[in-house]
Amino acid sequence: MPPTKKVTVPTRVIGLISGTSVDGIDAALVEISGSDLDLKVSLLAGETYPYTPELRAKILAVGAGVAISMAELAEIDDAIALAFAQAAQNIQIGHQPATLIGSHGQTVYHRPPQGVRQKSNCLGYSLQLGRGAFIAHVTGITTVSNFRLADINVGGHGAPLVPRVDAFLLSDSAEGRCIQNIGGIGNVAYIPPRRGYWLSKIRAWDTGPGNSLLDLAVQHLTDGAKSYDENGNWAASGIPCDSLVAQWLQEDYFHLPPPKSTGRELFGVAYLHQCLKDAEPYQLNPADLLATLTELTVASIAHSYQSFLPEMPQQVLLCGGGSRNLYLKQRLQLLLPSVPVLTTDEVGLNADFKEAIAFAVLAYWRQLGLPGNLPAATGAPCEILLGEIHSQLGISRVDI
Numbered sequence: 001m002p003p004t005k006k007v008t009v010p011t012r013v014i015g016l017i018s019g020t021s022v023d024g025i026d027a028a029l030v031e032i033s034g035s036d037l038d039l040k041v042s043l044l045a046g047e048t049y050p051y052t053p054e055l056r057a058k059i060l061a062v063g064a065g066v067a068i069s070m071a072e073l074a075e076i077d078d079a080i081a082l083a084f085a086q087a088a089q090n091i092q093i094g095h096q097p098a099t100l101i102g103s104h105g106q107t108v109y110h111r112p113p114q115g116v117r118q119k120s121n122c123l124g125y126s127l128q129l130g131r132g133a134f135i136a137h138v139t140g141i142t143t144v145s146n147f148r149l150a151d152i153n154v155g156g157h158g159a160p161l162v163p164r165v166d167a168f169l170l171s172d173s174a175e176g177r178c179i180q181n182i183g184g185i186g187n188v189a190y191i192p193p194r195r196g197y198w199l200s201k202i203r204a205w206d207t208g209p210g211n212s213l214l215d216l217a218v219q220h221l222t223d224g225a226k227s228y229d230e231n232g233n234w235a236a237s238g239i240p241c242d243s244l245v246a247q248w249l250q251e252d253y254f255h256l257p258p259p260k261s262t263g264r265e266l267f268g269v270a271y272l273h274q275c276l277k278d279a280e281p282y283q284l285n286p287a288d289l290l291a292t293l294t295e296l297t298v299a300s301i302a303h304s305y306q307s308f309l310p311e312m313p314q315q316v317l318l319c320g321g322g323s324r325n326l327y328l329k330q331r332l333q334l335l336l337p338s339v340p341v342l343t344t345d346e347v348g349l350n351a352d353f354k355e356a357i358a359f360a361v362l363a364y365w366r367q368l369g370l371p372g373n374l375p376a377a378t379g380a381p382c383e384i385l386l387g388e389i390h391s392q393l394g395i396s397r398v399d400i
């Protein structure tokens, strides 16, 4: 579908997501106008609402493959839906109410399609908990959810989905940009200068681990007392082990050509344990281990640009929690010496809430009847409307 210009009125939309770090629900209240080429978004409020430690532990366990009963799954789904509905209520306090919610939910399982490469014909599967219908009922606001399914049903990965929003919010007329999200998992959108057939030249894929292995290592090294390496200070006091990084870069995922997607199913607890085992002969101290894992994240990003981009960008714009890791940012800059590494804040888009903002836009596009996926990013054969629309059920707002 070619980019369009529809006449639209500014709409107040809430975007909600909890990502693969499972650190809490990011909520963004935004005002959106335009359609795609003339899309405009302004952030009115952004908050992260942490899960309770009990709910977080349950979600992480399910994500790590721990077997649970259907009854337990239902309980987790209820708790997530309630937490998302509360986040939607809270983000509106002190503001004019929203008329639309885009809720990504919480990914607990992601399986990319295994098509041509594996000589099987298996569709992808991606499960996000936190039912949109319940959020619509509680808030009294039409809610779009289950964004990944439509893309998966036509053979796509259902991920990454944010690149189409990146393209319309962050493209530049003169410079090619890589928008690099570093959440639990990393993903990139390469956006060429906005002229000619620029849309058809966009590329995007999951680059591999973002903070997932680092966070797990910090928890392991501190017996759970710390959950992440603040600003990368601990890693900055160590020295990366180059031979281990070179060994780890042989991982098959890093050599698969895009489109590709991944998750904690690959880069999770078992992967960290293998890394720890590989590191034993080197007798690294904790700081060296964290520096080495940080180096794996940045080297996998730089390696994927060098391997899969049609040309190197003029700028890299970081977003997601990893953009706050100063050591990681500095190491990535060293590996990409001729490309300035900045954050999306520096071009006016909040780096912490970009994913939440993107799901607000995807809901808005769904309502306008505009597609949300980018076939080059997800591998789908066509553009398609994303998300299921849940209208309020005719009952007034519920106080929770």
Ligand SMILES: Nc1ncnc2c1ncn2[C@@H]1O[C@H](COP(=O)(O)OP(=O)(O)OP(=O)(O)O)[C@@H](O)[C@H]1O
Residues within 6 Å of the ligand: 018, 019, 020, 021, 022, 023, 181, 182, 183, 184, 185, 186, 210, 211, 215, 228, 229, 230, 231, 232, 319, 320, 321, 322, 324, 325, 326, 355
């Ligand atoms: N000040 C900081 N210093 C270092 N790391 C940080 C800082 N702030 C956040 N992080 C890292 O960012 C992570 C959270 O990032 P984010 O919220 O973008 O992930 P996510 O959205 O859950 O993941 P994904 O994008 O894969 O779905 C934390 O787990 C932590 O590792």
Ligand SMILES: CC(=O)N[C@H]1[C@@H]2OC[C@@H](O2)[C@@H](O)[C@@H]1O[C@H](C)C(=O)O
Residues within 6 Å of the ligand: 019, 020, 107, 109, 110, 126, 158, 159, 160, 161, 162, 163, 181, 183, 184, 185, 186, 187, 206, 261, 262, 263, 355
């Ligand atoms: C299945 C799933 O939740 N994937 C996430 C994850 O976190 C980052 C990366 O892997 C990306 O593919 C995706 O998230 C963002 C929001 C996306 O779809 O663009």
